[in-house]
Structures are given as C-alpha cells and as structure tokens.
Amino acid sequence: MVSSFNRSMSGHFGRRGSSLGSPKVVGHKKSWISPSFHVLVVIGSLVSFILAIGCGYHFVFPSLSQALHGHRISKFVNSTGSCDVFKGRWVRDDGYPLYNGSGCPFLERGFNCLANGRKDRDYLRWRWKPNNCDIPRFNVQDVLERLRGKRVVFVGDSMSRTQWESLICLLMSGVEDKKSIYEVNRNKITKRIRFLGVRFSSFNFTVEYFRSVFLVQNGLGPKNGPKRVKSTLKLDKLVGISKEWIDSDVLIFNTGHWWTPGKLFEMYLQMNLNYELMMDTAKHSGYRGCYFQVGRSLKLGMSTTTAFRTAVDTWASWVETMVNTNRTRVFFRTFEPSHWSDRNRRFCKVTRNPMSVTRGRDQSPFSDIISKVVKNMTVPATVLHVTSMSAFRSDAHVGTWSDTPSVPDCSHWCLPGVPDVWNEIVFSHLLANNGLPLQ
C-alpha cells in the first residue's frame, strides 16, 4: 500500500515537476485541514528528497571569496530617498522581453511558452512601474562586469530554478561567445536535480541553483515514534548542504509551495477518492507520512503555518550565525502566486493581459511570515516581495504551453516573463545600494 502510494506520488511529481499550491489554497487552509489533522503529507517528495540526500552529489567550483565593502541594505532607494519598488503597476512596454528564449540553452523547455506554441505575445511586453520611482532597465554589460569573480546562488524549489534560468538567460544575451557559458558538471536541467551551476567563464563567475524545497532537514523520525510517522521535517535544522551556500556573494532563497497540502489533495483526486472521505479516514487511522519535529519531539498537531514560521526562524538564525553579511547579500523571495480557477488546481485559464485586480492573490500567510522574520533579523537581509506584484499576472503562467500540454500549469511562469522582473529588481537594488562594487 505504502509503496504504491509512494509511486503514484513520485510519478505524479515526475510528470508535473513541482506542481504547486496556490495562495488561494493557503488562504482557505482552515477549511481544508481539519484541526485534528495537521499533517504535512509530502511522502513522494520526501522519498525523492531522502534519495537525493542519500545519493549525494558532487560539484566543484572555485571558491570565489573576496570581501565586498557594500553598505548595509535596508531599503531600495531612488535618487531622492526611499521608494517601495513592490508597490506599483504593470505598464505596457515594447522594450520587453529582454531576451530571446530560443537563444538560451538554459531555459528549460517546460517554461519556454513560445517554443511550446503560445501564439499571443502581449504577455511578454510588460514592465513593472513602482509608484514613486523607476526600476532601471537591466543593463547586461554592467551586471556582467559587476559579477566578475563572484558567485550568485539561488536556493529553493522550482520557482528558484525559474529565477535562476531567467538570470542566466538575461546575462547570456550580453555574451557573444555562448560556448564560454556552461554547466560546471555538464548536467542537464531536470526537475529534481539538486545542484546546477552555470559558469560564465569569460567573466569568471557562476550562477548556481540548489534545490531545497523546505530549507530544513528531512529524515527519519524518532525511534519509538508512532508507526505512521514515516519521516519528519526537522524544523530547527537547516539542511546540511547549506554549508555550500555560505561562501557566496548573492544568496536568494524561497520556500513555500511545498508547505501546502495541495499535493496531497491532488494525489487523492488522482486516485479518485473523495476528499472528505480521505480526511475522515486519515483522522481515524492516522496517516502514514511526514510529520514535523523540533529537537527530539514530534509535533503531531502543529499547523503548516506554524511549522513554516519555525523553519523560517531557523533559516534566519542560520543566516545570522553562519553567513558573513559583510560580503554576502541575502534575499528571501515571498510566495509566488498561482492563478488556478479551482481549488483542486486542475483548471486554469491563462489570460491575454494582466488582471486589473488581484482577487486576494496579493496576500499569503507565508509571505507575511517571511516579512516578519526578516524584519526582526540582526543582520541585513532583503525581502523580495514578489507576491503582490506577480498577483496581477494571470497572463504570464505556463498554462498548457509546457512540456506536458495535457496538464495545465498556472503556478509556473513563462520565460521570458515575470521572473525576469524579479531579477531586474534584485540587481537594481544591488547596484543602487552599491552592494556589488566593481573589483
């Protein structure tokens, strides 16, 4: 039973990559989870997670250590003072897109909507306009020069992989010798790969991606624990691989989509089980799966948001104690909104133009937690508040223009597209605050 269960789950993930929960799901969490059933069930993902950890992986890249003498980052600034770049609107701009996806081998097929047959192009032509300032256009040559000798690291789920791909494609558009850019292990991009590092050899820098969907450790639960506890998420311990992130110049995190019960529900829908019946069964028999753990104690009744908060706190202490923020600029991206039409995330309609209203998608409890935790940190870190700005972009998802057109996807974004703007914001921030001084 368990193994067929696992298979169906991983099979599902394999096909869809990380199909993701939506903020709507989060918003309706209370009606989704019975209070006595606060269980994070992510068996399939965890199996692959464990396997990935168990197998280990090898990578070599030069240590690009050098001191940065940037200023403490607290706000985005414009010429006269501060400006909240995350408050604004999308304006039509024919200067976009910033690169041609077909010319970028690091853009995975699943996100290349044009290559997958998308015909309308309006979605490519939007610029984000903050209310009180402008985001300077991404200046490829300038950024390439500034990155010389440095290491940019993305950590998180597939949304981080998207932003990683976006940055590489943005930068690659400014490099003539495309062959000088390569993945350090000559690996191909796949949905569950644990590490990818692309080296821009003529500029001596790397842009890396570490897959860590929870940021905290997953492993076997305590001995003598209840049988249904197959594994636990250790909310007070960052994953071991985090030591590889320390020695970087720009460090951009996300987590969130795997903390929703969405995948569980989807799996049950696949098995044609009635959701209420499933919850009822689970309540009475105890669901075999992954539970939360803090220290040595199991937290069988902990809610997903509390667990998320605990994990983000763990991340914050890790940054405070392990990362030299004199050198490393740390970012945490908030929840990336989805635009599903139903709560089971089976239907979605990608629109032609951005929505004029966000219909609640600009809010997420996870984003609120990230903002609160980062605000209280003792070292500088920056929240990339993408939730509300991206919430308008019902036109920018992959939809059926993915590598599996039969399964709509209103979680992931087309590239070129919205993640390019996230990168423009990161680099305008770094440049404006002299966070990436020339060597």
Ligand SMILES: *[C@@H]1O[C@H](CO)[C@@H](O)[C@H](O)[C@H]1NC(C)=O
């Ligand atoms: C490349 O960058 C590293 C790390 O900053 C530095 O130690 C090395 O000297 C650089 N190599 C070249 C050829 O500039």
Ligand SMILES: *[C@@H]1O[C@H](CO)[C@@H](O)[C@H](O)[C@H]1NC(C)=O
């Ligand atoms: C992108 O480049 C390809 C060739 O590499 C070309 O055929 C295509 O028209 C270009 N697309 C756009 C939108 O410029």
Ligand SMILES: *[C@@H]1O[C@H](CO)[C@@H](O)[C@H](O)[C@H]1NC(C)=O
């Ligand atoms: C800079 O931001 C401040 C505060 O948001 C705003 O009042 C001012 O107009 C902005 N200046 C420019 C040049 O955009």
Ligand SMILES: *[C@@H]1O[C@H](CO)[C@@H](O)[C@H](O)[C@H]1NC(C)=O
């Ligand atoms: C960071 O810079 C501050 C001020 O220049 C200094 O006091 C501190 O020791 C530095 N920390 C590290 C880890 O280098």
Ligand SMILES: *[C@@H]1O[C@H](CO)[C@@H](O)[C@H](O)[C@H]1NC(C)=O
């Ligand atoms: C902020 O940090 C302090 C000390 O690290 C801690 O005692 C306090 O509970 C934190 N507050 C919040 C709202 O997280």
